[in-house]
Amino acid sequence: ELKVEQNPLFLSMQEGKNYTIYCNYSTTSDRLYWYRQDPGKSLESLFVLLSNGAVKQEGRLMASLDTKARLSTLHITAAVHDLSATYFCALRRGQIQGAQKLVFGQGTRLTINP
């Protein structure tokens, strides 16, 4: 059974600081996703990581994937208040092409203080 664990679950940080959210998973998968959710809102897709060593960056967010360690990281550089949200990682599982399902981590609630 695929298990996805994020840490930390809660993170409070100051503007301007750097920090990393970790996503560990238990079995192999060919896709890892990062989503953002603002309070009371839906999920917004941030990144899709496809292969070992993949790195993607958008603004102050950078995601990477190490399939050998079964670990993905979401790094926040020089945090700003607008990045306050809950961040989820999710992995795709299933053998049948097109019918794969997503398994989500618990989410990391990030609060950035001015």
Next chain:
Amino acid sequence: NAGVTQTPKFQVLKTGQSMTLQCAQDMNHEYMSWYRQDPGMGLRLIHYSVGAGITDQGEVPNGYNVSRSTTEDFPLRLLSAAPSQTSVYFCASRLLLGDTQYFGPGTRLTVL
């Protein structure tokens, strides 16, 4: 494009009542799915569909029914609501071979 739409936004039910959560998408996506979100547990898959007439169970299907008569619509039915079904429900869709999944705005359901 309206994307993925869900109705209602909020609903309060009494234990034992039935209701249908509606989900529609206008992107011609084959794959549609329902998730529930509970505090501290991320999103869990309830049911999914890979096309009209084809549905299958996810992680937490008990107490929920689905059907898919058209590509656009994927309703979720609660036949006899229980307090344990109090949650936020999200519908999502994607192309069958696509990577990007689009989520609806969610329905907040409370069962008393």
